[in-house]
Amino acid sequence: xxxxxxxxxxxxxxxxxxxxxxxxxxxxxxxxxxxxxxxxxxxxxxxxxxxxxxxxxxxxxxxxxxxxxxxxxxxxxxxxxxxxxxxxxxxxxxxxxxxxxxxxxxxxxxxxxxxxxxxxxxxxxxxxxxxxxxxxxxxxxxxxxxxxxxxxxxxxxxxxxxxxxxxxxxxxxxxxxxxxxxxxxxxxxxxxxxxxxxxxxxxxxxxxxxxxxxxxxxxxxxxxxxxxxxxxxxxxxxxxxxxxxxxxxxxxxxxxxxxxxxxxxxxxxxxxxx
Numbered sequence: 001x002x003x004x005x006x007x008x009x010x011x012x013x014x015x016x017x018x019x020x021x022x023x024x025x026x027x028x029x030x031x032x033x034x035x036x037x038x039x040x041x042x043x044x045x046x047x048x049x050x051x052x053x054x055x056x057x058x059x060x061x062x063x064x065x066x067x068x069x070x071x072x073x074x075x076x077x078x079x080x081x082x083x084x085x086x087x088x089x090x091x092x093x094x095x096x097x098x099x100x101x102x103x104x105x106x107x108x109x110x111x112x113x114x115x116x117x118x119x120x121x122x123x124x125x126x127x128x129x130x131x132x133x134x135x136x137x138x139x140x141x142x143x144x145x146x147x148x149x150x151x152x153x154x155x156x157x158x159x160x161x162x163x164x165x166x167x168x169x170x171x172x173x174x175x176x177x178x179x180x181x182x183x184x185x186x187x188x189x190x191x192x193x194x195x196x197x198x199x200x201x202x203x204x205x206x207x208x209x210x211x212x213x214x215x216x217x218x219x220x221x222x223x224x225x226x227x228x229x230x231x232x233x234x235x236x237x238x239x240x241x242x243x244x245x246x247x248x249x250x251x252x253x254x255x256x257x258x259x260x261x262x263x264x265x266x267x268x269x270x271x272x273x274x
Contacts, residue, residue, distance in 0.1 A: 003270040007200065008159050008185035009175075010264050014069055015123075016040040016095075016148045017050040018060040019221065020179060025263040028203055028254060031146055032153030033181060033262075035064055037126075039082075039105070040095065040148040041113060044120045048095040048148070051216045055224040056117055071109070073116045074222075080112045082123070093124055095148055101127050134253060138208040144253035152251035154181045155211055156192050161248070164189035168233050176221045177230070178213075180249055184268070192250045196273040200266050203257030212245035 013020040016037045027034035041049045041057065051057045059074040068083040088104035102124035109123040126147040134144040134152050146153045157180035166172035175183065184192060195207045213234060218226050234246040 003187060003191060003195065003272055005158075005184045005186040005191070005268050005270055007182060007262065007264050007266050007268060009183040010262065011179070011181055011183075012036045012064075013179060013181075014039055014062040014064060015060065015071070016048065017054075017057040017216075018062050018071075019058060020176070021062060021064065023264070025261045026181075028257045028260050028262060030254065030258055031126075032149065032254065035069075036153070036181065037146070037148040039069060039123060039125050040093065040102070041117075041121050041123055042091075042093050042102075044122075046091060046093040046122075048093065049117075049121065051219050052214055054117060054119075055219050055226060058219055058221045058224050060113070060116070071112070076116065078112075080109055082106070082109055086125075090127070091122065091124055095132075096150065098132055100130050100132060102130075103127055134208075138251075139253050142206070142253055142255065152208065153254055154205060154252040155249050156180060156182045156184065156195075156198070156205075156207060156252050157249035158184040158187050158189070158192050160185075160187060160189040161192065165230060165233065165248070168237075169229055171229070173217075173230055174221070177217045177219070178249060179216070182252075182262075187270075191270075194272050195250070195270045197255070197271045198252070198268050199270075200262055200268040201257070202260045203262050204255045205252045206255055207250040207252045209251045210240055210243060210247035211249040211251050212240065212243050213248050214245075217248075 010026050011020045061072045063070040072079050090101045091104045093102045105123040131145045198205050238246045240247045
């Protein structure tokens, strides 16, 4: 029997590893939610940066206006705006094992970010003509592709799973430690581990791989400081031997509904696998 649940919240992360935005609805594209991980910060050699090595990325706040992307930094009153139509030169960048062309966003945001991150960086935008395919071991022959996300377009987590984890912790952690795109409600803890597909109106997505967790989850998203949790606690009950790590949440790909919208609060029907 299908599981009936609901979308508790939706999130988009315009710049890879920078702060995200809670949104009321998401436009569905073949690469995931519109503008999710559409921009990325790279070092002088073109390799992506993340909170794994630069925790201060958490302190870069993002916003989307009708005209483009806006960035602000914690404790800094200045805002820098990058228009959607900015057409900079192509720059070769590397994200994990993928090397691909991206669109440089100019000297002004590069200088602004370099000053705040205290290193030489550039801001690039995903080239819409590029298809960065997801791992076929999990995505199969779906043709699923993504932008600058680590590997898959979406991350699904449930409120009950977070509540269960927090009940095991001495100090509960906020949702922003886990950076989901879709937060489910109305289900039991870790039901997402067993969901095969989620259907909401025209939108259909398939959950394909448990998400292995790294030290980003131990990074306070408001200060950039690191601790031991939640990885220490997750390691007591969420170890996945096949993936050689602890898992929390599930990566998903989109199968249908491109061009439509997904709204927070919407009911969803989930088919299960066991």
